[in-house]
Every structure is written in structure tokens, then in C-alpha cells.
Amino acid sequence: MKNRTCKWATWFAVAMLAVCALVGCASSSTASSQDDVDAVATAGVSDSGASSVAGNQASSEPTYNAQDDTRAQEFAVDPNANTEWRTKTDGTKTIWLTFDDGPSENTQKVLDILNKYNVKATFFVTGIKPDYAYMIKKAYEQGNTIGLHTYSHDYATVYASESAYFDDLDAVGALVKEQIGYVPCFIRFPGGSSNAISAEYTKGIMSELVNDVQDRGYQYFDWNISCGDGASGHTAEELAEAACDGDDYTNIVLLMHDSAGHEATVEALPTIIEHYQSLGYTFKAIDRSALASHHGVNN
Ligand SMILES: [Zn+2]
Secondary structure, eight states: HHHHHHHHHHHHHHHHHHHHHHHTOOOOOOOOOOOOOHHHHHHOOBBOOOOTTTTTTOOOOOOOOGOOOHHHHHHOOOTTTOOOOOOOSSSOOOOEEEESSSTTTTTTHHHHHHTTTTTTEEEEOOOSSSSTTHHHHHHHHHHHEEEESSSSSHHHHHOOOOOOOHHHHHHHHHHHHHSSOBBEEEEOOOTTTSGGGGGTTTTTTTHHHHHHHHHHHEEEOOEEOOTTTTTTTTTHHHHHHHHHHOTTEEEEEEEEEEEETOOOHHHHHHHHHHHHTTTOOOOOOOOSSSSBBOOOOOO
């Protein structure tokens, strides 16, 4: 069934290419080329994984070509995708940098640093600052992955009910689609799947949502290391020290924030990247083979 689908997809792609060659299409549907208060709202941490992502080989000059970008096909939410998600660590030293709650005035600074070091990351975005929505496209075209974090990131709104959660998720999905052309399947719950704060609004909602999102074709990504910027007042040195404490993990999903007020995170980022580069970790943006780090559910 799967092979058959692939074969049809291949033929379809070939046919589309032929049509494009004939008509001289400029655009194509294909292309090839990742919390907040979250860590505070969360307690447990579990584990980890690695993957492959196109774009890791990019030069320091971002050279985005929409026609070469297959991510729309690979990353779009699809309840019938049958992805074999990996929730266990593998033996490959890999780190997925993840930035939550943006975009904001700090996102460009993060992108500049990622570009300087030629590494890719994942942005779990919100609609908190609509004026910066264009940064979603910029981050994407630089080879980073875009994930959904909810539009409002307001716990009382998001966790008021299951339908309220999906309304908010759909809103940020629409925002992202405006920027990159599709709704990605990668999500992160505000507070992580282990958050207990949701119990103040709806008892047991996380136990339902962790399954419901997957039924709808999404996959949620928690983290196994946090730089600690979910709590305010930390210096860049303190954040870097916490972020660099993942040497015991072969697969690291690192939680950081690019939202307003996180200048210390920006300042700590070069140190964090250099640390893991010196230890031989490969930096990857989340894709369907990435470690879907899952916390234990507490509500
Ligand atoms: Zn968040």
C-alpha cells in the first residue's frame, strides 16, 4: 500500500516536472531543503533521538530555492502519513536546537547566529507578535524547520477544552501556512506534554491531547535539556551552562526561546553551539526522523 502510494507519487512528480518544463513554471509545489514558561510549567524529562535533514550541508550563504524544497510534501500534516516516529535515543550524537514562543524582535538575531555557524534549528511559533510573522518565512527559507506552538500561548485559552486547544492550534497553523505554504506536522504543547498547569483548566486534558494530536497527523516534541530561560533573570552565562549540560545524552532536544525579552538566550547561543560542535554533535532541524522526545504526562 505504501509502495503503491510512493509509485503514484513518483509518477505524479515526474508528470508535474514534465508539465513545468513545457510551460516553464516558475513555482513548484515541492521543495527540498524547529518554551517558555514551558520548562517552568513542566517537571519531568524523558528522552531523546536523531535524524537527517536536508539543508545541513548548506553553505554560510543561505541559498533557498523553492523548486528544490521538498519539505512541503514531507512536513505537511497528514493523518495518513504512517510515519514511524522515533521516541527513543539512538547512538548518533545529534542535537536539535529548538526555539519557542517567537517570532519576535530576537528571531533575526538568532537566525544570524545560526547562519554564522551554519547550523539549522526548529522554531515552534506562536501568533503573539503578528508583526513578526514574516520571520517565519525567513527562518524557513534559511533551512530551519517551523513547528506549531499554539497561537495565543495563553494557558487558560489553550487548555480550556480539547476543542479550544485545536482552535488555537488551527489558528497558528493558518498563520504558518500563509508564510510557508503548508501546515507543518510538528508541534510543541505550551508547557510541554508534562505540564500540570493545564489541570487548572481541564482535568486530564493532556492525556487526551497526546493521542488526539497524533490521530490528526501531528507529532509533539518535548525536550530533554533546557537552557532554563523559561524562568526570568538568568544571565547568558547561566543559560549557557545549563544548556551545555547535555553531554550524557547522545540525542539532545534543547529548549530555548526566541520571544521578546530573551536577549540573554541570544547572547548564550554562540557558546552553546561551540560547545556541542567541539564535542562532535551534528546539528539538525526537526524532520519526520527526528527524536520525538516525549515527557511523561502529568494531567
Ligand atoms: Zn512556549
